[in-house]
Amino acid sequence: MEGTDSVVHAKGVVRVYGEGDTAVRALHGVDVEIESGQLTAVMGPSGSGKSTLMHILAGLDRPTSGSVTIDGIEITTLGDDALTKLRRQHIGFIFQFFNLLPMLSARDNILLPLTIAGEKADPEFFDTLVERVGLADRLAHRPAELSGGQQQRVAIARALVSRPTVVFADEPTGNLDSRTSGEILDLMRSSVETYGQTTVMVTHDAKAAAMADRVLYLADGEIVKETGRSSQHEILQIIDTLDLQ
Numbered sequence: 001m002e003g004t005d006s007v008v009h010a011k012g013v014v015r016v017y018g019e020g021d022t023a024v025r026a027l028h029g030v031d032v033e034i035e036s037g038q039l040t041a042v043m044g045p046s047g048s049g050k051s052t053l054m055h056i057l058a059g060l061d062r063p064t065s066g067s068v069t070i071d072g073i074e075i076t077t078l079g080d081d082a083l084t085k086l087r088r089q090h091i092g093f094i095f096q097f098f099n100l101l102p103m104l105s106a107r108d109n110i111l112l113p114l115t116i117a118g119e120k121a122d123p124e125f126f127d128t129l130v131e132r133v134g135l136a137d138r139l140a141h142r143p144a145e146l147s148g149g150q151q152q153r154v155a156i157a158r159a160l161v162s163r164p165t166v167v168f169a170d171e172p173t174g175n176l177d178s179r180t181s182g183e184i185l186d187l188m189r190s191s192v193e194t195y196g197q198t199t200v201m202v203t204h205d206a207k208a209a210a211m212a213d214r215v216l217y218l219a220d221g222e223i224v225k226e227t228g229r230s231s232q233h234e235i236l237q238i239i240d241t242l243d244l245q
């Protein structure tokens, strides 16, 4: 059925940091599938393994054991060069602190993933994208000349410009005020609706998770619950009941 195939599969993912007495088992055998065309939110208390899981699903880190496939490609056994190439082709990133290059204009920041890959943007798609994210009159500005919300819009356009298989967003609204957060979440939701952009978002914010089609709850390195689209109130209740503060 359209919109319900999974594009990322993780099976038995274990991640241990360090060795011996000081080893930290951050993930305990996580099984998860990320559905195509959906916004999936990952929630859980601090230290529950959200960032670790996201980094492994995105090919930024390798599991200690277990399997991860992106678009059918097993990434855990790829060499570094092949993994970098796969990330360029298949993954877009949005971070809490925007991670823009300060010396580049908004336009060049947005185009960076394509520039690095030696590709050119489809001009029509680029124009529609900057229009949608509301940056058409800010393209010549550098990040320091933009507000936090505008910088995150640049980061969203940068993540979307190569039309990646999956966008991973790590606390995308964690550094923004509530009004700007709402605008950024609307934008992410609309990229799912308009482009069918598969997106995975790590968040502490129940309001953000309420925008998702599916919510995964992580505790002590395990997925302890999964729900479909839920209201902010329902999400807060689950967090309270499972003691996931």
Ligand SMILES: Nc1ncnc2c1ncn2[C@@H]1O[C@H](COP(=O)(O)OP(=O)(O)OP(=O)(O)O)[C@@H](O)[C@H]1O
Binding pocket: 017, 018, 024, 025, 026, 044, 045, 046, 047, 048, 049, 050, 051, 052, 053
């Ligand atoms: N590089 C590392 N070395 C050792 N331990 C680590 C490392 N990175 C994370 N950990 C540990 O792994 C566990 C999971 O961390 P992770 O950052 O994935 O949690 P999180 O849910 O994203 O937390 P937060 O919401 O605070 O960002 C924690 O106990 C953390 O201390």
